[in-house]
Amino acid sequence: MAGRPAMTLASQVCWNCKNGKRKCSKELPSCARCAKLLLRCDYDWTAGNNAPESSGAQSKASPASSIEAHTPPSLQSASRLLHSLSHGSPKSSGGEANIPSQVLSILIANGENVQSVTALYFRTIDVWLPILSPRRCVEKLENIASDNNPELSNLLLCMYLVTRQPGKPSGIKEMQTPVYFEAKTLLTTLTSSGNLSIEVIQAGVLLSLYEQGHGMIDVAQLTMSVCTRMAMKMKVALRAAPELQNTDFGRLWWGLVILDRHLNQVLSPEEIQLTVGSSSDGVPSMELPVDDEAHAGLVRPITMRTISGISAASRPTTRLGPFCRASEAAHLLGKVLDLVARSSYTNEMDEAKCRELDASLQALAMSLMQLAVNGWEECCAAIGLALSALLLLHVRTWELVRGSPGHDDRREIAGMALSSTTRMVIDISRRFHMDLAFIDLPALPLPATYAVYRAAILYIDFAGDEFLGPEWSENMKSLRGTLEYFGKRWNNTT
Numbered sequence: 001m002a003g004r005p006a007m008t009l010a011s012q013v014c015w016n017c018k019n020g021k022r023k024c025s026k027e028l029p030s031c032a033r034c035a036k037l038l039l040r041c042d043y044d045w046t047a048g049n050n051a052p053e054s055s056g057a058q059s060k061a062s063p064a065s066s067i068e069a070h071t072p073p074s075l076q077s078a079s080r081l082l083h084s085l086s087h088g089s090p091k092s093s094g095g096e097a098n099i100p101s102q103v104l105s106i107l108i109a110n111g112e113n114v115q116s117v118t119a120l121y122f123r124t125i126d127v128w129l130p131i132l133s134p135r136r137c138v139e140k141l142e143n144i145a146s147d148n149n150p151e152l153s154n155l156l157l158c159m160y161l162v163t164r165q166p167g168k169p170s171g172i173k174e175m176q177t178p179v180y181f182e183a184k185t186l187l188t189t190l191t192s193s194g195n196l197s198i199e200v201i202q203a204g205v206l207l208s209l210y211e212q213g214h215g216m217i218d219v220a221q222l223t224m225s226v227c228t229r230m231a232m233k234m235k236v237a238l239r240a241a242p243e244l245q246n247t248d249f250g251r252l253w254w255g256l257v258i259l260d261r262h263l264n265q266v267l268s269p270e271e272i273q274l275t276v277g278s279s280s281d282g283v284p285s286m287e288l289p290v291d292d293e294a295h296a297g298l299v300r301p302i303t304m305r306t307i308s309g310i311s312a313a314s315r316p317t318t319r320l321g322p323f324c325r326a327s328e329a330a331h332l333l334g335k336v337l338d339l340v341a342r343s344s345y346t347n348e349m350d351e352a353k354c355r356e357l358d359a360s361l362q363a364l365a366m367s368l369m370q371l372a373v374n375g376w377e378e379c380c381a382a383i384g385l386a387l388s389a390l391l392l393l394h395v396r397t398w399e400l401v402r403g404s405p406g407h408d409d410r411r412e413i414a415g416m417a418l419s420s421t422t423r424m425v426i427d428i429s430r431r432f433h434m435d436l437a438f439i440d441l442p443a444l445p446l447p448a449t450y451a452v453y454r455a456a457i458l459y460i461d462f463a464g465d466e467f468l469g470p471e472w473s474e475n476m477k478s479l480r481g482t483l484e485y486f487g488k489r490w491n492n493t494t
Contacts, residue, residue: 010043019105040101040145099150099186103157106179112160114141120442121159128381128445129209130323131202131255133248151199154186158206165442166214166491175214175491183207191226198249201230205255212263213446214491220263224256228276231256235286245287254289254327258385261333262447265388269344269396272337288327322379325368326447329385332361336389340396349397351410358417361390365424372431383428384448390421391454418458425455426475429482436485444489452482 009026016034017024025032026043034041107113118141122134140152161183166175187207190200204227211220231253235244244250256276264272335357343349365386368379398414401407429452432439456479459472466472 012043015042015101016105016108019109040098040104042101098148099153100144100148103153104145106157106182107160110160110179114144114156117156117160117163120163124163124440124442125159125206125209127443128322128326128447129255129258131205131248131252136248149199150186151190151195151197151203154183154190155199155203155206157183157186158203158210162206162210162213163442165489166487175210176216180210187223191230196230196233198234198252201227201234201256202252204230205252205259208259208263209446212259213489217263217266224260224263225275228256228260231276245289250286251289251323253286254323254330257334258326258330258381258447261330261337261385262388262450264337265333265392265450269340272341272344274334274337274341288324288331289321322382325364325371325379325382326385326445329364329368329382329389332357332364333385333389333392336361336393340392343396343400347400349393349400354393354397357393358390361386361393365390369424369428372428381445381447384445384451387421387425387428387451388447388454391418391451391458394418394421395454395458415462419462422455422458422462425451426459426478429478432482432485433478441485441489444486446490449483449486449490452479452486455479456483 008028010028010031013024013026014031014034016022017031022033028043030041104114107117118134118138122132126132126134137155140149141156144152144156157179161179164179183203184207187200187203191204204223208220208223208227211217211223231249234249235253238244238247238249241247241249245254253276260274260276264274335353339349339353339357365383368383368386371379372383394414394417397410398418401410401414456476459476459479460467463472
């Protein structure tokens with residue numbers, strides 16, 4: 001049309017379209033696809049490091065991460081990245097420091113974008129581990145293409161990673177994907193460079209969740225140790241903040257407690273080490289978080305007392321929030337773990353504390369079972385933690401007194417408690433199968449898996465004459481079916 005200026009096009013397709021094998025409009029300054037997906041459109045790339053320079057300027061290497069090549073990052077790239085992220089080094093928009101473009105390239109290569117990752121994350125993981133503020137997180141991520149924020153980029157990559165489900169067949173080796181190595185390398189680089197921020201800790205928690213959920217226990221311990229040390233340092237800086245437990249950091253703190261307790265329960269008594277949220281006697285150093293409605297800014301919370309005796313803020317409703325219940329269960333599990341760890345050098349369990357913890361856990365478990373009528377998402381994680389604590393408490397007692405003379409009563413009580421708790425897990429398993437049509441598989445919480453696994457092992461050990469009988473076989477089939485279903489989400493149950 002006369003008078004209409006000609007559109008200026010780039011001489012080659014942009015990197016994002018090339019990497020995603022999509023048609024590129026080549027418009028300047030951004031192609032149509034990158035503009036729609038809020039991506040940084042980069043036409044200044046070369047196919048290799050030996051490509052000739054263009055227009056007198058040195059061509060940049062491809063912004064793609066090594067994930068596309070299915071190899072871990074090179075030490076040379078990692079060292080340059082560490083230097084560029086260290087204090088006193090300015091953040092540039094290119095080279096190794098341009099983390100957002102690299103992370104977005106990874107998402108595109110896997111058919112995802114910022115919107116799809118956040119939507120899936122807040123529909124699944126956030127249901128039982130709400131350590132991120134949905135509104136603030138989404139607002140920040142909307143500008144990730146323009147803001148060169150490596151901490152936020154790493155968090156986005158970990159959000160994508162932790163929502164991935166294992167394929168079939170898959171094991172630890174299969175779950176250590178190139179994306180996992182990218183997230184791990186970036187987190188290690190950020191922590192090594194001294195970048196202490198809440199996004200770095202949040203990313204570490206999600207990475208540890210992925211590692212725990214897929215059987216990488218030793219690696220998860222190291223990741224959790226780094227996260228807890230950073231959280232403790234940040235907590236000191238925030239100690240004067242009012243109602244710290246109800247802030248984003250407070251929820252992150254209790255998320256650390258939940259995963260720390262879940263991780264420790266699979267260790268031997270000699271290896272147990274509670275790294276966050278407890279003193280030597282298991283008392284938390286922060287009050288429980290409020291329920292979800294109060295955290296969203298509704299009616300100002302009032303103080304209530306929980307079953308465990310520690311205070312929590314809650315709206316005057318008939319229930320505490322799911323996260324508060326899970327935090328309370330994790331607190332009690334921490335007390336049990338503390339007793340078990342002490343027993344490794346005393347060879348006995350404090351009888352008075354055992355009775356007190358048993359009563360608290362039984363009361364909590366019963367109240368959670370009543371809440372489960374409204375839907376498993378209300379308390380699935382808390383039920384798993386509470387029942388795991390009961391099983392761990394009485395298994396350790398049984399192990400210490402079964403061969404000791406003069407402890408017949410305690411041995412009998414521990415055996416009855418284990419039988420009762422195992423039966424409770426079986427009943428839950430049966431109800432779980434009845435509700436499968438209403439359960440969102442990606443949202444299944446990791447803490448619920450271990451209780452079912454431990455109960456299945458004990459059901460075999462204590463079978464006696466009932467072994468392979470009709471009722472025993474039917475119950476075992478239910479437990480095995482539950483584990484198989486959880487195994488579709490988390491790899492540590494298979």
